[in-house]
Structure formats: C-alpha cells, structure tokens
Amino acid sequence: MSIRYLKHEEIDKLKWDKCINRSFNGIVYAYSWYLDIVSYQWEALVLDDYDAVMPLPVRKNYTIPSLKQPNFTWQLGIFTSKLLDEKLVVTFLNAIPEKFRKIELAFNAFNKVVHPKYQIKNEFTYQLDLxxxxxxxxxxxxxxxxxxxxxxxxxxxxxxxxxxxxxxxxxxxxxxxxxxxxxxxxxxxxxxxxxxxxxxxxxxxxxxxxxxxxxxxxxxxxxxxxxxxxxxxxxxxxxxxxxxxxxxxxxxxxxxxxITLDFGNDEKEDSKLFAKGFGAIPVSYPYLKKSNWLVNIWFKKEKIFLL
Missing domain, CATH: 3.40.630.30 (Gcn5-related N-acetyltransferase (GNAT))
Known part of the structure; x- marks a missing residue:
C-alpha cells in the first residue's frame, strides 16, 4: 500500500473522478471540477492507482502553507470503494506533508477519525430519506x-x-x-x-x-x-x-x-429547527483542526496586517 502526495498538475483528474464516482461515500464536492472552482490549485493524497483519494484544499494566500475547508464544501476527507477503516484514515492523516502547519478540514460521515495530533469535534448535518x-x-x-x-x-x-x-x-x-x-x-x-x-x-x-x-x-x-x-x-x-x-x-x-435530502450544516438554531420540522435526523461527521501556538500567533498577526 502506497500513498502519494501529488501537486495539482500531477493529478490524473480522469482517474480521480472515476474513483469519486464509484466510491460508496462519494459526494459532489469531491469531484475534480468542483474542487477546481472552490479550491484553486488543490492538491491530493492518492492510494496506489487511485484506489482511495483525499483532496488537500491548499490555502495559498499565507506564507505558512495551510489546509482550509473551502466555501460551499461541507464535507471532504477520504473517498474509496474499498474497505475504509480507522487504520486507513490514520494512514492518510500521517501522509499529509509536514509543511502544512495549520489544518482545518471537515471529513465525511464515513471517516472515523481518532488521532492524537488533531483536535476533533463532531459537526452535524440533517438528512431526510425520500x-x-x-x-x-x-x-x-x-x-x-x-x-x-x-x-x-x-x-x-x-x-x-x-x-x-x-x-x-x-x-x-x-x-x-x-x-x-x-x-x-x-x-x-x-x-x-x-x-x-x-x-x-x-x-x-x-x-x-x-x-x-x-x-x-x-x-x-x-x-x-x-x-x-x-x-x-x-x-x-x-x-x-x-x-x-x-x-x-x-x-x-x-x-x-x-434519494436522501441533506439540509446542510448550518449551525444556526433556526436552520436546525427548519430541518427537524420535516423529520430530518442529525448525522455527524468529524471536523479536524491542527496547529501550534506559534502558527496561531502568526495567523493573528497576518489578519491584523490584512485589515
């Protein structure tokens, strides 16, 4: 089993989209055309011959490389048609290059994440089977x-x-x-x-x-x-x-x-009540954060400078 880190220009988007298309946990956000829109020059981790993939939405506007959940993209993470257990999730997380010093990513509901280097909390979306x-x-x-x-x-x-x-x-x-x-x-x-x-x-x-x-x-x-x-x-x-x-x-x-209707992950109480009113039920997915205090201080200074 070999996981490769690929720059944007190295990604075979035809193979990528085939992997997403056949993944049991596939989602529209993970297709290459969608990522091209919401995360310019995104990068990736790829298992073997695109047997499993993980998009890396690179934030380019800071000196310190970071991974940040793109707008209009509630869940990403690891996608595959193969067995997806905690061991594989950890293997992918360990394969993220060390140069990404700040990470904030929402994985999908099928990615069970336990990792000592990450702060992990459960976010919720509301879904209704039709x-x-x-x-x-x-x-x-x-x-x-x-x-x-x-x-x-x-x-x-x-x-x-x-x-x-x-x-x-x-x-x-x-x-x-x-x-x-x-x-x-x-x-x-x-x-x-x-x-x-x-x-x-x-x-x-x-x-x-x-x-x-x-x-x-x-x-x-x-x-x-x-x-x-x-x-x-x-x-x-x-x-x-x-x-x-x-x-x-x-x-x-x-x-x-x-079809399952997903009402999205709006955290406002009114939005939750709206979804629940139609009988939608909460479905959890992991949100990961990783950084250190030096990086956090730098980001705060950078934001002040940008203002």
Missing amino acids: ITPYKEIYQGFSPETKEAIKRTKTNKIQIVKQVNLKDFLLLKKHTGKAPLTFENLNMLRRIIPFTISYNLGEVFGAYSAENDLVAAAFFIKSHQKSILLLSACSDYGHEIRANVAIANSYIREYAERN
Missing part, C-alpha cells in the same frame, strides 16, 4: 411545519423550478445576514450553471401572489444525495414561510426515489 411515498414522509412533519404549509397555500405561493441565476443571487445579496463576497459570488456563478447544464443542480423559487421572488434554494446532487447548498429568503418570504413551501415542493417531487 424513498417512501410523500404521504408517509408528511406524517413525520412537525405540527408547526404542517401549519406553515397551510399558510403558504393561503398566501398563494407559487413554486417555480430553474429560477434565473441573477435573480437568485440578487435575492441572496439583499437578504443574507452575511453578504456574499466577490469570491463567493464568482464561485456560485460557476457552480450553479455548470450543475444545471449537467442535470446535477436545480434552483427552486417561491413567488408571491404579486409575482415577486421571495425565496429561492439551490439543490445539488450526486450519489443518491441531494444537498440544499444555498438558500435566500426575503423578510416577507419568512413571514409567509416561503422557504417551507420550497422544501415541501422538493420533497413532494422527489418522494419515492432513492
């Missing part, structure tokens, strides 16, 4: 969610698929508590059209009775999993629960299919 009929799934909705669905019908909310990208991003820009940066906007302008053109993504929108876009959500899918990657909702949209109408419409459309 394989059963809609009526059965609906029975698992909370009373509050059922009431919200009734309210959206009273307010004549209309759900439309494939909302215009510009309209979606404008809604997000004007309604988000944390405004999208120029870098993030550019990422989304590449991710969303690409996934839609290859039938991997959909943007659902909610329109008011006055034909105003009051909520929208972008779903991205692969490996029998659909992820709510990004959403936006105006004040009026929140008032009439337009976001609930979108999620309900998506669940109704994809019910009785072998």
Whole structure:
C-alpha cells in the first residue's frame, strides 16, 4: 500500500473522478471540477492507482502553507470503494506533508477519525430519506411545519423550478445576514450553471401572489444525495414561510426515489429547527483542526496586517 502526495498538475483528474464516482461515500464536492472552482490549485493524497483519494484544499494566500475547508464544501476527507477503516484514515492523516502547519478540514460521515495530533469535534448535518411515498414522509412533519404549509397555500405561493441565476443571487445579496463576497459570488456563478447544464443542480423559487421572488434554494446532487447548498429568503418570504413551501415542493417531487435530502450544516438554531420540522435526523461527521501556538500567533498577526 502506497500513498502519494501529488501537486495539482500531477493529478490524473480522469482517474480521480472515476474513483469519486464509484466510491460508496462519494459526494459532489469531491469531484475534480468542483474542487477546481472552490479550491484553486488543490492538491491530493492518492492510494496506489487511485484506489482511495483525499483532496488537500491548499490555502495559498499565507506564507505558512495551510489546509482550509473551502466555501460551499461541507464535507471532504477520504473517498474509496474499498474497505475504509480507522487504520486507513490514520494512514492518510500521517501522509499529509509536514509543511502544512495549520489544518482545518471537515471529513465525511464515513471517516472515523481518532488521532492524537488533531483536535476533533463532531459537526452535524440533517438528512431526510425520500424513498417512501410523500404521504408517509408528511406524517413525520412537525405540527408547526404542517401549519406553515397551510399558510403558504393561503398566501398563494407559487413554486417555480430553474429560477434565473441573477435573480437568485440578487435575492441572496439583499437578504443574507452575511453578504456574499466577490469570491463567493464568482464561485456560485460557476457552480450553479455548470450543475444545471449537467442535470446535477436545480434552483427552486417561491413567488408571491404579486409575482415577486421571495425565496429561492439551490439543490445539488450526486450519489443518491441531494444537498440544499444555498438558500435566500426575503423578510416577507419568512413571514409567509416561503422557504417551507420550497422544501415541501422538493420533497413532494422527489418522494419515492432513492434519494436522501441533506439540509446542510448550518449551525444556526433556526436552520436546525427548519430541518427537524420535516423529520430530518442529525448525522455527524468529524471536523479536524491542527496547529501550534506559534502558527496561531502568526495567523493573528497576518489578519491584523490584512485589515
């Protein structure tokens, strides 16, 4: 068994994507085209002839090399179609070059991590299996969610698929508590059209009775999993629960299919309650951190300098 560290230009992306495609724990974030968008010049660890792979999202804007979880990428880690046990995970972690002095990475739910050199905590996402009929799934909705669905019908909310990208991003820009940066906007302008053109993504929108876009959500899918990657909702949209109408419409459309809806890893309590309201259950995945006090001091000074 041999694990190789590869620079970006050394990665065989055809073999890489074949590995991700056949991995039992594959996820859309791990495909080379997605990594090219969210982590320019990412590097990798590769087992033998791409039997298992681990992307290394390199942070290039600091003098000290670091690995940082990219935006719009909730989970990465190790991907394989082979046996994936704790021993293999440790072997990959030990193969990360020592030059990466600061590491903050979210692994996927199938990577069981125990390592003395890393601080490890469990993060959570919320998932809902859609394989059963809609009526059965609906029975698992909370009373509050059922009431919200009734309210959206009273307010004549209309759900439309494939909302215009510009309209979606404008809604997000004007309604988000944390405004999208120029870098993030550019990422989304590449991710969303690409996934839609290859039938991997959909943007659902909610329109008011006055034909105003009051909520929208972008779903991205692969490996029998659909992820709510990004959403936006105006004040009026929140008032009439337009976001609930979108999620309900998506669940109704994809019910009785072998798909798991992932509501994402938003840590805000409102987002957790939103997912739980549809009967979604928490699924944990490990978040790893590694650094030393000298590196932490340097990063703090660097941030002050950048400000």
